[in-house]
Amino acid sequence: xxxxxxxxxxxxxxxxxxxxxxxxxxxxxxxxxxxxxxxxxxxxxxxxxxxxxxxxxxxxxxxxxxxxxxxxxxxxxxxxxxxxxxxxxxxxxxxxxxxxxxxxxxxxxxxxxxxxxxxxxxxxxxxxxxxxxxxxxxxxxxxxxxxxxxxxxxxxxxxxxxxxxxxxxxxxxxxxxxxxxxxxxxxxxxxxxxxxxxxxxxxxxxxxxxxxxxxxxxxxxxxxxxxxxxxxxxxxxxxxxxxxxxxxxxxxxxxxxxxxxxxxxxxxxxxxxxxxxxxxxxxxxxxxxxxxxxxxxxxxxxxxxxxxxxxxxxxxxxxxxxxxxxxxxxxxxxxxxxxxxxxxxxxxxxxxxxxxxxxxxxxxxxxxxxxxxxxxxxxxxxxxxxxxxxxxxxxxxxxxxxxxxxxxxxxxxxxxxxxxxxxxxxxxxxxxxxxxxxxxxxxxxxxxxxxxxxxxxxxxxxxxxxxxxxxxxxxxxxxxxxxxxxxxxxxxxxxxxxxxxxxxxxxxxxxxxxxxxxxxxxxxxxxxxxxxxxxxxxxxxxxx
Amino acid sequence: xxxxxxxxxxxxxxxxxxxxxxxxxxxxxxxxxxxxxxxxxxxxxxxxxxxxxxxxxxxxxxxxxxxxxxxxxxxxxxxxxxxxxxxxxxxxxxxxxxxxxxxxxxxxxxxxxxxxxxxxxxxxxxxxxx
Numbered sequence: 001x002x003x004x005x006x007x008x009x010x011x012x013x014x015x016x017x018x019x020x021x022x023x024x025x026x027x028x029x030x031x032x033x034x035x036x037x038x039x040x041x042x043x044x045x046x047x048x049x050x051x052x053x054x055x056x057x058x059x060x061x062x063x064x065x066x067x068x069x070x071x072x073x074x075x076x077x078x079x080x081x082x083x084x085x086x087x088x089x090x091x092x093x094x095x096x097x098x099x100x101x102x103x104x105x106x107x108x109x110x111x112x113x114x115x116x117x118x119x120x121x122x123x124x125x126x127x128x129x130x131x132x133x134x135x136x137x138x139x140x141x142x143x144x145x146x147x148x149x150x151x152x153x154x155x156x157x158x159x160x161x162x163x164x165x166x167x168x169x170x171x172x173x174x175x176x177x178x179x180x181x182x183x184x185x186x187x188x189x190x191x192x193x194x195x196x197x198x199x200x201x202x203x204x205x206x207x208x209x210x211x212x213x214x215x216x217x218x219x220x221x222x223x224x225x226x227x228x229x230x231x232x233x234x235x236x237x238x239x240x241x242x243x244x245x246x247x248x249x250x251x252x253x254x255x256x257x258x259x260x261x262x263x264x265x266x267x268x269x270x271x272x273x274x275x276x277x278x279x280x281x282x283x284x285x286x287x288x289x290x291x292x293x294x295x296x297x298x299x300x301x302x303x304x305x306x307x308x309x310x311x312x313x314x315x316x317x318x319x320x321x322x323x324x325x326x327x328x329x330x331x332x333x334x335x336x337x338x339x340x341x342x343x344x345x346x347x348x349x350x351x352x353x354x355x356x357x358x359x360x361x362x363x364x365x366x367x368x369x370x371x372x373x374x375x376x377x378x379x380x381x382x383x384x385x386x387x388x389x390x391x392x393x394x395x396x397x398x399x400x401x402x403x404x405x406x407x408x409x410x411x412x413x414x415x416x417x418x419x420x421x422x423x424x425x426x427x428x429x430x431x432x433x434x435x436x437x438x439x440x441x442x443x444x445x446x447x448x449x450x451x452x453x454x455x456x457x458x459x460x461x462x463x464x465x466x467x468x469x470x471x472x473x474x475x476x477x478x479x480x481x482x483x484x485x486x487x488x489x490x491x492x493x494x495x496x497x498x499x500x501x502x503x504x505x506x507x508x509x510x511x512x513x514x515x516x517x518x519x520x521x522x523x524x525x526x527x528x529x530x531x532x533x534x535x536x537x538x539x540x541x542x543x544x
Numbered sequence: 545x546x547x548x549x550x551x552x553x554x555x556x557x558x559x560x561x562x563x564x565x566x567x568x569x570x571x572x573x574x575x576x577x578x579x580x581x582x583x584x585x586x587x588x589x590x591x592x593x594x595x596x597x598x599x600x601x602x603x604x605x606x607x608x609x610x611x612x613x614x615x616x617x618x619x620x621x622x623x624x625x626x627x628x629x630x631x632x633x634x635x636x637x638x639x640x641x642x643x644x645x646x647x648x649x650x651x652x653x654x655x656x657x658x659x660x661x662x663x664x665x666x667x668x669x670x671x672x673x674x
Binding site: 237322352361392393397436 | 566567569583584587588590591592593594595599603606607609610613614615616617618620622625626627628629630631632634637638639640647648651652654655656657658664666667668669
């Protein structure tokens with residue numbers, strides 16, 4: 001059951017919120033030891049909230065759009081009294097003194113927060129291996145990464161613990177794990193969702209982004225959390241994103257019944273839609289059967305009536321260096337606040353204030369965070385600012401212009417979300433550049449500040465991921481480790497999910513979601529569940 | 545935490561210098577030099593981060609390799625391009641200039657590692673060698 005169906009069922013009083021929350025924690029108990037989704041759970045608070053919601057409904061108050069829906073937050077999000085430690089030793093034990101705007105809106109809509117999810121430390125990473133508290137595991141194959149940095153949030157949804165989770169997407173941290181876990185993840189236009197209460201990494205890129213098992217759930221969450229906020233001056237001064245409704249005359253939205261089945265409709269639900277296919281998004285490093293799954297998805301869009309139009313985004317090759325200069329520069333500034341004075345860890349140095357700062361940061365940050373702070377400091381330092389940071393901002397403008405020119409000809413752009421399926425934990429951890437390259441297809445939309453969704457579009461083989469990933473082989477010999485067969489016992493059917501990425505123009509959030517919804521309705525990909533999901537579902541009280 | 549002599553030197557340096565010296569450029573990935581190591585120490589001082597020698601050596605070679613990869617940016621002609629300095633073209637929105645309640649002091653200070661009354665407590669910064 002997705003969130004929309006669960007909310008409807010609760011509103012009809014077919015079940016109670018207390019029952020839903022009890023089942024959620026039964027699944028957490030059954031699965032979290034193996035998957036390591038959570039950094040903290042808040043059972044008592046969730047149960048109290050559930051009881052309050054049940055009473056409220058019984059007293060005749062209307063059910064909000066997310067009434068009784070259990071949700072998981074990424075551990076870089078603030079909810080008063082909950083531990084927002086960013087998976088970092090430097091913030092271990094930090095309890096937020098206030099609640100983020102988007103969390104207040106979720107709660108106001110009736111959602112129940114059950115816990116804080118694991119992540120790469122300060123959202124820096126693509127695998128959760130940079131968490132100070134150990135990696136999260138992919139429910140399709142626990143030897144593999146779920147992607148990152150919003151790893152725990154993705155797995156909470158993929159493993160059926162909750163229907164909805166929030167992550168943050170700075171360079172692909174929601175879209176990539178959504179693709180690797182076989183669920184949907186949506187990065188809104190920059191500024192659609194307030195960042196007030198999201199602990200900053202790269203402020204010009206960070207965007208709160210939902211995960212769900214259905215596109216209509218993504219739309220439901222967006223209608224709740226988006227919209228202007230006086231506490232974030234970069235938040236767009238616009239009303240919340242509302243789904244494009246069926247029969248709107250655009251031919252690109254579908255009617256759904258209450259069970260989320262597509263109702264009889266014109267076969268050509270995407271008639272008139274122009275879908276741009278950038279050649280740069282099908283590079284040689286793309287895993288072979290990821291390419292074929294995405295090509296099949298494009299064929300499906302064409303079958304639904306869309307016109308496929310070749311487009312070019314000529315600066316794509318420059319996106320990774322641009323991103324890693326801009327994001328690390330912003331991170332070096334944002335993370336200056338962790339120095340042992342106001343919160344978190346303090347390590348005394350030789351008695352001076354400066355040495356306390358340096359010793360605290362040395363002990364509190366993990367290797368990747370240090371690497372990015374130092375790289376960011378370097379590109380901002382006197383003598384290198386213009387050559388690196390200044391130049392990257394100009395290339396960023398060129399990347400945005402690429403998209404603007406493409407969107408003069410097309411309505412959405414389609415391609416793969418990630419260049420390969422989920423890789424094995426440990427495969428790239430010694431090689432920062434190899435890890436950075438896994439973001440190659442997601443960072444361009446982040447830099448341009450435009451909306452993009454990843455939706456499941458089939459499967460590719462796990463073995464190919466080890467042998468033929470160009471991103472790895474190009475990067476270094478360290479990736480040769482990938483091919484060892486140690487994890488094959490976990491491979492199950494040896495199939496791993498692939499994601500299709502749909503990118504829209506600035507503020508085209510509702511449009512990309514409606515195309516994703518049409519694709520989802522015309523295929524069965526979003527209904528596939530990992531073996532673990534079924535196993536836990538047979539446990540008492542579990543729900544799908 | 546165990547500090548190598550080198551890291552101690554860094555500490556001494558950033559106590560003495562108001563403005564740490566400008567780092568020098570990294571050499572090509574294949575021939576990491578002592579000056580690369582020195583650059584890492586200088587950047588670390590700017591970032592208020594102690595690094596020990598083994599860490600600095602690893603970082604120097606990773607940075608050299610990363611920046612070599614990033615040098616493709618130099619190939620582009622960006623003459624006359626306006627930099628994109630934020631997440632959107634949208635200019636900052638201002639809220640109404642009316643007072644709103646502030647967070648409770650106790651709630652904010654609750655996360656402080658050390659505090660004295662209503663204040664954060666830090667090592668002495670005046671009257672000593674700082």
